[in-house]
Amino acid sequence: MSQLPYDPAENEVFWERIRQLPGFPKEDAIPLRQMIFEPGAIFRLPEILRSAEVRFSIPVLAVMDATPMRRGDDSLKPLVIRVLRQAGWEVEPFVLEADATGQVHTDMPHIEAVKARLSPEKAVVSIGSGVVTDITKHACYLFEMETKHPIRFIVYQTANSVSAYTSNLAPVFIEGVKRTLPSRYPDALVCDLETLRDAPLDMTIAGVGDLLAAFVALADWYLADQLGFVDNYSPLAELLMGPLDELLLEQAEAIRNGSLEAMALLAKLISLGGLVMSLYHDTTPLSGYEHVMSHVLDLQSELTGRPFALHGTQVALTSILGAAAYQQFLEHFEPDAVAVNDCFPPQDAMQQMVFSTFHAIDPSDKAGQECWSDYRLKLQKWHDRRGKFEVFLKNWSAIKPELTSRTRSPDYLKRIFAAVGGPCNFAQLAPPADEETVRFAFLNAPLIRKRITLGDLLIFLRWDREKLWQRVWHSTQSC
Numbered sequence: 155m156s157q158l159p160y161d162p163a164e165n166e167v168f169w170e171r172i173r174q175l176p177g178f179p180k181e182d183a184i185p186l187r188q189m190i191f192e193p194g195a196i197f198r199l200p201e202i203l204r205s206a207e208v209r210f211s212i213p214v215l216a217v218m219d220a221t222p223m224r225r226g227d228d229s230l231k232p233l234v235i236r237v238l239r240q241a242g243w244e245v246e247p248f249v250l251e252a253d254a255t256g257q258v259h260t261d262m263p264h265i266e267a268v269k270a271r272l273s274p275e276k277a278v279v280s281i282g283s284g285v286v287t288d289i290t291k292h293a294c295y296l297f298e299m300e301t302k303h304p305i306r307f308i309v310y311q312t313a314n315s316v317s318a319y320t321s322n323l324a325p326v327f328i329e330g331v332k333r334t335l336p337s338r339y340p341d342a343l344v345c346d347l348e349t350l351r352d353a354p355l356d357m358t359i360a361g362v363g364d365l366l367a368a369f370v371a372l373a374d375w376y377l378a379d380q381l382g383f384v385d386n387y388s389p390l391a392e393l394l395m396g397p398l399d400e401l402l403l404e405q406a407e408a409i410r411n412g413s414l415e416a417m418a419l420l421a422k423l424i425s426l427g428g429l430v431m432s433l434y435h436d437t438t439p440l441s442g443y444e445h446v447m448s449h450v451l452d453l454q455s456e457l458t459g460r461p462f463a464l465h466g467t468q469v470a471l472t473s474i475l476g477a478a479a480y481q482q483f484l485e486h487f488e489p490d491a492v493a494v495n496d497c498f499p500p501q502d503a504m505q506q507m508v509f510s511t512f513h514a515i516d517p518s519d520k521a522g523q524e525c526w527s528d529y530r531l532k533l534q535k536w537h538d539r540r541g542k543f544e545v546f547l548k549n550w551s552a553i554k555p556e557l558t559s560r561t562r563s564p565d566y567l568k569r570i571f572a573a574v575g576g577p578c579n580f581a582q583l584a585p586p587a588d589e590e591t592v593r594f595a596f597l598n599a600p601l602i603r604k605r606i607t608l609g610d611l612l613i614f615l616r617w618d619r620e621k622l623w624q625r626v627w628h629s630t631q632s633c
């Protein structure tokens with residue numbers, strides 16, 4: 155049986171141990187001290203608030219969406235509110251409204267709506283999954299930035315669905331494009347195992363899916379380091395996540411059956427995933443080519459008014475595509491055959507490519523403008539780092555095994571995801587995505603943001619990406 159090398163439930167011991175790891179930002183103030191992963195944790199909420207110095211005289215804003223949730227025989231949200239009221243707090247519930255698609259998205263109108271409810275004399279508890287947590291977190295962050303008044307913020311996690319809960323970053327939709335903004339940590343994280351068990355299985359499956367991103371993103375991050383695009387690469391992320399794939403595969407059945415121990419393990423892995431990104435102040439370690447593909451799928455949904463698929467489930471499927479792309483690249487890349495001069499497209503050609511690509515799905519060109527503003531920075535950096543690329547080509551024989559060790563075969567990722575009950579292809583995704591939509595994301599994801607991934611390298615290398623797409627699609631979509 156595989157073991158978690160660093161257990162966040164150990165709190166003080168955990169922080170003490172991970173401080174010693176290479177790459178830990180020792181200069182950072184990290185307010186998140188308490189993370190609990192226990193059966194009955196809901197009834198420890200009053201104690202958690204007290205230890206976060208929330209006095210009884212301070213009203214608590216409880217932010218949630220309108221989705222009914224259960225915990226055993228109880229309706230969850232009223233139960234949380236009752237626990238706090240019975241302990242002596244005045245609780246002000248605030249319900250976020252869904253938009254026309256029936257979903258709540260992390261956007262500025264929702265963030266502003268929460269922010270308007272804040273005051274220096276309030277504490278905040280978010281009761282929800284990723285979107286509710288992100289909206290609330292970012293509202294607290296902006297309020298603190300503007301007023302300089304600290305707000306106590308406790309996360310009550312309602313599903314093992316996404317690595318958002320312990321993250322000090324917030325993904326926010328701006329002109330339909332997802333941007334990751336600096337935000338803040340919660341002061342405490344409460345994972346009540348019965349709540350996580352009684353969450354819809356689809357959300358738990360999504361949580362596993364979001365973690366599978368590691369097997370594309372960690373390779374992309376290493377690649378970015380080798381190409382001179384990042385200066386903060388360290389083994390911290392891999393050490394913290396431990397034998398992630400083995401843990402997920404061993405526990406898959408228990409996760410699917412909702413055993414409390416498996417709920418605790420998954421919640422811990424998800425919290426570690428959030429922490430990895432927080433400690434780097436950047437999502438890069440767990441967000442590479444697979445996440446940009448997922449963002450482009452979301453962008454297409456947004457523009458056509460379709461509801462989004464669950465983030466992590468979609469990310470699992472794009473991770474499988476990304477892993478298949480890596481497999482092809484690692485097998486067929488020949489650095490000696492590269493004509494270096496041809497790998498540096500001029501700005502105007504790429505600007506035209508970005509605008510014409512996104513014009514096809516957003517004739518207002520707002521998305522194109524937003525994408526180009528980020529992409530041009532990457533293109534400039536690529537030109538500036540030409541020497542690094544030349545060294546990369548020379549060192550390929552040493553780089554190849556490093557990349558190989560950080561990714562996994564698409565079949566292996568499919569096996570893990572199937573074992574927890576995840577869909578095996580895009581036709582099974584809810585809502586489904588058709589081949590043309592996924593193809594658009596696979597080919598154009600690199601154009602939306604400044605982070606470099608395998609997808610960019612393939613463009614710069616003038617790889618036959620149509621042929622690659624055909625192979626990747628046909629080798630990954632059978633069940």
Ligand SMILES: [Zn+2]
Nearest residue numbers: 317364465469
């Ligand atoms: Zn994600």
